[in-house]
Amino acid sequence: MLHIHDVKKLTGVTVRTLRHYDQLDLLKPAAKTEGGHRLYGESELKKLQQIQFLKQIGFSLGDIKSMLQEANWEWTDSIKKQLIYVIEEQQHLHQTEILLQELLNSIALEGQNHLEAIRKLMLLSDGEKTMQDRYKEKVFDQQQMHLLDRVPRMAGHDSDSLEWIGLIGQLKQHMDKGLSDNRVQQIIRRMDEKRSEQFEGEDVFLDKLWEIRLSPEDSEKMGLYPIDQELLHFMEDAYVVFLQSKQKEQD
Amino acid sequence: MLHIHDVKKLTGVTVRTLRHYDQLDLLKPAAKTEGGHRLYGESELKKLQQIQFLKQIGFSLGDIKSMLQEANWEWTDSIKKQLIYVIEEQQHLHQTEILLQELLNSIALEGQNHLEAIRKLMLLSDGEKTMQDRYKEKVFDQQQMHLLDRVPRMAGHDSDSLEWIGLIGQLKQHMDKGLSDNRVQQIIRRMDEKRSEQFEGEDVFLDKLWEIRLSPEDSEKMGLYPIDQELLHFMEDAYVVFLQSKQKEQD
DNA sequence: TTTACAAAATGACGTTACGTCAATTTCAAG
DNA sequence: CTTGAAATTGACGTAACGTCATTTTGTAAA
Structure with a gap:
């Protein structure tokens, strides 16, 4: 079990921050001593690093909490x-x-x-x-x-997403052929078709x-x-x- | 004299914000009614717009206050x-x-x-x-x-700054000659020289x-x-x- | 002139992710 | 068992206002 100061030395996260995360129920210590001192384990360390990464990308602590708690976020x-x-x-x-x-x-x-x-x-x-x-x-x-x-959910595995992933994979294989290569242009054409197929504003994101x-x-x-x-x-x-x-x- | 709501309609700045600026001594109303309602004049409007602009460029209210108050900022x-x-x-x-x-x-x-x-x-x-x-x-x-x-202070009018401005002016006049033009390259060369002249880290910024x-x-x-x-x-x-x-x- | 309703004023708390005391308690070594 | 280091829990501060809640002022209509 890691003392809170060990966590600081390992990750650079301050004690105050750990305490803050504890209050927010974002990252709870694995256990406490009888006196109330926080003790962290390996899994807490990993979770902490995930939090650090997500923060770095710009998410708020509230968002991160949801992401890590709700299983199918x-x-x-x-x-x-x-x-x-x-x-x-x-x-x-x-x-x-x-x-x-x-x-x-x-x-x-x-x-x-x-x-x-x-x-x-x-x-x-x-x-x-x-x-x-x-x-x-x-x-x-x-x-x-x-x-x-x-x-469209690229992470989901419906047939639609699978085709998208497939197209991307193919494109990757033919990169060396240059921009004007026939196969490349066919793939791109297919992508553009898919984009227009679901026309009712479905592809808002792309x-x-x-x-x-x-x-x-x-x-x-x-x-x-x-x-x-x-x-x-x-x-x-x-x-x-x-x-x-x-x-x-x-x- | 403009009522506070008129200021809002003219500039889009909310009442709360005006009140806030008043508290910070950033922008005081020109006068008050006997009842205490804030009244703004033309010069206040101009100042307000300057504040808006400075904020847009990313300065804090504290910085802006200093800029507008200290005459030779x-x-x-x-x-x-x-x-x-x-x-x-x-x-x-x-x-x-x-x-x-x-x-x-x-x-x-x-x-x-x-x-x-x-x-x-x-x-x-x-x-x-x-x-x-x-x-x-x-x-x-x-x-x-x-x-x-x-x-180097480009805004100052010491001989140094004057030469910088001069060089920039010349460069502007010869832009149409293309990147490789002799005169252009001479000007650039002179700028690079000036940059090295004051070698002791003076030109940190540039x-x-x-x-x-x-x-x-x-x-x-x-x-x-x-x-x-x-x-x-x-x-x-x-x-x-x-x-x-x-x-x-x-x- | 009184009434009544819109608009203004003044607190005061909330927001984000902790930093920074301050006072108190616990831990681990000697 | 003592003691100094480290940990604990409040609590206030930050930037720039938003958003109530409560009270006061201004003004047009009756």
């Missing part, structure tokens, strides 16, 4: 939701990065009156949500759960995911401010070329 | 810090996205025992920080502030920024799990090709 649903959230959050951050870059540049040009710089930028960034406004809704939100009900990942660069509202993204990219590219020619000289 | 320092944070956060999210993708795939292949899938993935993701572990330190952190002291932006793809630990990123990218690419050939048929 729909993992794929949660993960898909989380995936969509993570992808969208990246895009928001990218927008923010652009704003910050341009703010930096505009301040450099405007001199001291930052307020002017800000005011100009505000016009460009209108309609954006603030960073915590769009904070993720609970994964375990029963009211929205029905949306995911119609998504649709949304592919749309997100494949969408062309957002219609840029560039060139509106003195030193814009175009220039920055140009700078970076030019810098790369410079480094390359510099290295050639050294050869 | 070092805006560039804060913005640079924030920019670095945003860029790094994007990379973390990208890592998380990969983990989620592979988790989804591994669950699809492993069937029901998600725990196995998780355990396999845990091996790959070790050492990563959890999402709130790496939450941003305060911008207004005096202890770390001295680090930024040595960063170094870090360029390093982050120009670093090659992280050494991928791919191919370790059945359906990995390589395949996913391949899928997407193949799908694009498919769509293109499909469109050609329609022409």
